[in-house]
Amino acid sequence: MIDLRPIFYVVGRVLVVLAILMLAPAVIDARAGLHNGADFLQSAIITGAVGLMLSVATSNALGLGLSARQAYLMTAAIWGFVPLFGALPFMLGEPHLSFTDAYFEAVSGITTTGSTVIVGLDTLPPGMNLWRGMLNSLGGLGIAFVAMIFLPVLRVGGMQYFRTEGFDTFGKALPRATDIARQLVIVYFGLTLVCMAAYRMVGMEPLDAAVNAMATIATGGFSPTDISFTKYQGLPEYIGGTFMVLASFPYIRFVQMLNGSLSAPLIDRQVRGYVKIIAVSVGMVTVWQVLRSDMPLEAAFRESYFNLASIISGTGFFSGSFGGWGGFSMAVALVLGVIGGCSGSSSGALTVFRVQVLMATLLTQIKLIGTPSRVLTVRYDGRAIEQDVTGALILYVTSYILIIGVMTVALSLLGSDPVSALFAIWTSIGNIGYGYGAMVARTGTFVDFNDASKWVMIVTMIMGRLGLLTILLLVLLRFWRD
Template sequence: MIDMRPVGFVIGLIIAALGATMIIPFATDLLRSDGNAHAFGEAAMISVLCGAAMALACQNRAARGLSIRQAFLLTAGIWLFVPLFGALPFVIGAPDVRLIDAYFEAVSGITTTGASVFVDVEELPRGVTLWRGMLNWLGGLGIAFIAMIFLPVLRVGGMQFFRTEGFDTFGKVLPRASDIARQLFYVYAGLTVACIAVYALLGMPLFEAAAHGLATIATGGFSPRTTSFTDYSNALDYAASLFMILGSLPYIRYVQLVQGSSRPLFADPQVRAYLAWVGSAVLVVAAWRITTSDQDAEPAFRESLFNLVSIMSSTGFGTGDFPRWGAFALIVGMWLGVIGACSGSSAAGLSVFRVQIMLGALVSAVRRIYSPSRIALVRYAGRTVDNDTMDAIVLYLGAYILTFGFLTVGIDLSGVDFVSAIFAAWTTIGNIGYSYGPMVAPTGTFVDFPDVAKIFMIVAMIMGRLSLLTVLVLLLPRFWRL
């Protein structure tokens, strides 16, 4: 039997910390006299008390550290239970929704998906708007930490290959967790402050700049406006595109950059590939729009840049009317969303790293067909990819495809039309946040989806956020045996 106390201790501390952060939206609503401060006050007390009680009940085993199986349970438990407490303000006060909708919104925020069931977000109290942005930001920071500390050592989908010096074994990583977390926080907070400052300097109202800045660096996508970035200036579109890219690069490279080593960032093959692929897609779609419509070059390029970067970085902001651009742009966008951004960031999807290795394996297989005696090894960043890594990546790709198919069928059978079901599965498993389809069109949200479909989407968001296999392994009976 797995000892759950070390896991419960960490989760309890995180829930208590989450409750403490609710003081910020509480103070915001209190100062503005929005009449919704009580919701955050009550939710904060419940979260702090429950989290503290859980941590105290489990603290006698906390000092012994975590085993591999406990680390799997921790990564899944954080994104399963923490949103439950993050949803409390939405139930207690405005917008006063049902628990399933509140939990959907909180999971979407914590997993940095950005899909929403809230209509007319401009009418929400300032504290609620700020809390949505904070959920994005807290989830993005947590994902950066998990991605750097746990996923590489858990051998999830080939992630054990994506390591840098000092991230070798589970035993070596944990003692340095506090140092790594502190460095990641400084980088993450610095990027956030810079983003908010640039937005404000370019004319965005300060509160909206703060809400958008929190969501941008987290690649989260929650916006205080129903129209997202559509009504802002052209300069803000370019600024947001830049910061979405910065938020979707490996955070360990920023840590190395701050420490005085810039070469790892610029020499990282997945960073170069990510920039090349998204840049090529932008140019192709912009050229297609110019030649098939009467749109001028600059707006065609700017809107293509913003929307495609938003999709590939799994942010979910929108500008213009991207879903109406036609099938070609939608297909390019869907592929970019499936690929996703860089491993080791708050972005989701298959990840550029995994796709690069799969493409390398494909080239190697083709070479062996016409030259059977040739030794065609798959190499990445100057290193030969071992068989265990290749097997893990192939398994991950297969799991991704099968899970996407099961989710689409499940959402469709729940009463959602097929087009909306496909895009719902795509946007949630990839943590992308874009909404499209006949059932989405009236409100631009997923509020009209049946509860069963929302449950499927909640599962998809958590699985997509935690690299699928981290969740699927928990379903194996063998995992729970001693």
Template structure:
């Protein structure tokens, strides 16, 4: 029997902290006199009480090391329960939606997906905008912790390749995961503050600069404007594209930069491939659009850069009419969303690392066909990749494709049209945030989807955020046996 007390103790602490953060949007609403501040204060009180009661109940197991099974339960428990409490202010106060819609919005925020079911975003109280941005930021930080600390230990999707790198970063063994967490938090806050300052300098209103910066660095995609970034200046568009890229690079490289220099960042094969692939995608789409439209070249380049970076970084900000660019641009964007950005960041998708390993494994098999007796181990950045990592990566790729198809079919069966269902599965499992299809034309949101489809998207968002296999492992009966 798995001892759930260590898991409950940590989850209780996290829920308590979440309740404390609700005070911030409550104060913002109180200062703006929107009449919505009480919703956040009431929700904060309920959340803190439940969190503290859970912590006190499980405190006799505080300080005990987590087993692998407990680590799986902890990661899944966080992403299931935290959005439930985060949804409370959205039910109690504005926009006063049903629990399933509030939970959808909270899950989308925590998983940094950026998909929304809220209509008429511009009319929401400023505190709600702040809360949505904070959910993005807190989720992105939590995802980075899990990607750097938990997934390598749990050997999920080939991430065990980074286990040594994560804990032997500066030439010496780091004694505790909290050492990495502290450095990561410093980097994350620094990037956020730089983004805020840049937005404000370029003319974005102060409160929107804060909200957009929180969502940008987390690659989250929630915006206080229904038009997202369409109404901002070109300077803000270029700055946002830059910070979306910075937010989707491996955070461990920033920690190394703080400790030494820029060399570790540029020597990372993921970073070089990511920048190279997104450059090729942007240029190819630009050439396509210049040849098929009469728009100015600079406008075409800026829109293409912004939207394609937003998709590949799994941010979800938008500008212009991306669906109207034609089939070629949509196909390129879809592939970029599937690939995603770098492992060890707050971005999602398959990740550049796994795609690189896939190509390396494919190349090795082709070489074996030509020379069956030749021994040629797969190498990545000068290190040999063990067979367990390759097997885990292949299993993850297969699970990703299968899950994408199954979720799309189930959404289709719930009453959603084919195009909307496919892109709903794509945007959910990749935590991308973009929505395409007839059912999104009216509002630009997923509000018209049936409740069953929303539940499937919620499941896909969480599964995509936790690298799928972490969820599959827990639902197996063998996991619960001693």
């Protein structure tokens, strides 16, 4: 029998932190004379009370160790319980969503997917748009940070928790998980503040700059306006695209830069490959659009850069008319959304690291077909890759593709057209947030999907954020056996 006390102790503490954070939008809306301030306060009281009760009831877990099974279960519990309470403001206050829609919005925010069911973002109370940005920021790396604060109290080394989150430290640049967490906090919120300042310098309103910055660095994509970055075309698109690319670099490389290794991102093969993929994709789509339309070169490049950076990083912002650029552009976008950003960032999908190792594995197998007597080892960046690693990688990629197929069929059976179903699952499992298809065209949101379809997307978003295998592991009977 798995001891659940350490799990619920950490969940309780995380909920207390969540309740405290709710006070910020409560103050903003209260000062604006809006009733939403009281709704946020009520949500904070409920969340804080539940969190305190869980913490007190399980405080006898202090000092106990945490097994691998408990670490995986705790990760899933955090990502399931936190959105449940993060959804309270959406139900109690504007826009008064149903439970399904509110939970969808909260899960989308915390998993940094960025898909929304809210129509009329421009008219929401300012505190509510701030809350959506805060959910993105929490989900980027924040929840992991909060959990890491309490793991030492349980006398747990946090490296196993990082592994359950799919976080790769690439050689463990720092000796202790708590050191990694502390410096990641500096990097994460430092980038957010710099991004916010840059947005303000190019004319964004204060609330838009804050929410967009939190969503950018979290690669979350929750915008405070229905037209996303179309409201701020020009220089803000270049700034947003650049920060989205930076935010989808491995965060550990920024930590290494803080510790004196300024060339750390440049010598990372994954980063170099990621930049090349973006450059080639943007170049192809820009040329395609210039040749097929009368759009000026600069505008075609700017919209291609911003939207493709948004998709591959898993952010989900959009700008201009990119969604109507035709089949070639959307085919490129579809591929980029499957690849995703770098491993060790808040980006989702397969990640460039996995794709690079997969391609190296396939190339090795092709060579062996021609000369089966040769002894070849799969290598990445000069290092040999063990066979069990490549086996796990192939399992992951196969599971990823299989889940896209199964979930797409499920949405189709629930009433969605094939294109909308495919892109809804693509955007959910890759935590992308970029909508496309007939079901999204009317409002630019996912509000027209029925409740059953939204729950399929909710499950898919969580699976994508946790790297699939954490969820698959939890449903295996063997996992629960002593």
